[in-house]
Amino acid sequence: MNEDATDPTVMEALEWFVRMRDDKVTAAERQAFEAWLAADEAHAEAWKHAQALWARFDIMQPEFDRLRRGPPLLSRRNFILGSVAMIGGLGGLFAIDQTGLFAEHKTDIGERRTISLPDGSTVELGSYSALSTHFSEMERRVELYRGEGFFDVSHDPARAFLVSAGDGTTQALGTKFDIKFVDDLVTVAVSEHAVQVQGRRFSDLRLEEGWQVSYGRDGLGQPTEASLDTVEAWRSDRIIFQDVPLRRVLAELERYRRGRIILMDSSIGDIPVTAIFQTARTESALQTIADTLGVRLLNAANYVTLVYRAG
Known part of the structure; x- marks a missing residue:
């Protein structure tokens, strides 16, 4: 900023x-x-x-x-x-976010939609998400440009199923998994079986059921056990945060509302947030954050919400 x-x-x-x-x-x-x-x-x-x-x-x-x-x-x-x-x-x-401008499949803010792929696999796209498919006789490749998707992959031993997001690629090993690409950070969580996460900046990692890992500018993080209820809460129109830094909470809430949310004081960006919000009530979520954490909000004519340190 x-x-x-x-x-x-x-x-x-x-x-x-x-x-x-x-x-x-x-x-x-x-x-x-x-x-x-x-x-x-x-x-x-x-x-x-x-x-x-x-x-x-x-x-x-x-x-x-x-x-x-x-x-x-x-x-x-x-x-x-x-x-x-x-x-x-x-x-x-x-x-302001030109990613996915020509994507094959896109969702609007607040929209959630399930897409049937040519091989029988499905992907549920979350709010403000975009992806394209590139299927051939050799492989099944999906490019996730932004947002989040839950993948339920059909078995096809002759063609690998690959999801590219950011600087990495996730290969399905006969599985169900969630990939979120928000604010230059990609998080992969496995609901069933396993995946292989690979990238140009880090070594390949096999991620088993019930685990998640993130990668971004700083490379690949350490795998952690995933709370699948938390990971998949968006599929029931909820967002669950458990000790998530405020800056990442704001980036997530921004996907569910019109207008930008800008953190004006980086010193408060690491404040941990634990809460459950309804995706349709982001204004209420922002006000709860302000009341709980002692930050100040300035809503600038619905174009942008500025978040300051109070006082």
Whole structure:
């Protein structure tokens, strides 16, 4: 995440930026802004950062102009803060998840769908997931671009069944298994029989029934015993977290709602979360997290929810 967008002084500059762009700004407000700008060299530098961030987001200028003619200042304020938070935290509007753009099978936010594959296997796709199939006489290959799928594989000794996700591939050994690919981390959990997990950055691993393992930028993690009820809870429209870091909880909740969730303070990202949430009630889940962990939420006009340390 861009550190400029998390700096308190830059956030204060963004507040001034919004107020100064409003047609109804008063002379007293302009005077107060000039005083704030002159009070500290850091303020002037933060103001430059705020202007630079908005310049990178000029694609939203027509929408901002529309908002200026209608809704009250709070809506305009939230719109700009949300817009700048998106570019500061995510590198631009068009960088927001282009993975799986041309996928063969996709689910929308909140959608769960079972797909029958040509060989008789099935895959249940979770919310906001995408995959494509590449079947030939030699092998059965599935590419999971994002999200989660539960695979029930038909036996075919002549053709391996392979699921590619991220930097690794999981080969079915006559089995049922779950693969989740969220926020650059892939987690494989075996419900029945076994799989072989292989990748360019790590040695092959045979994963047995009742076990799970994750891999990502740091390579392959250590296998751990899986709570299959927890792993497969999404198939019953629930999400179960057991001592999961807050940053990963937010990434998971984001798959079940419109708009982005941005952690504005990395120091709270490792706070463990243990909870059960309904996938259809993510707003309630976020509020529960805020009330329980003492964090603050700012919902910016439904474009983005910013998560801060309270106080």
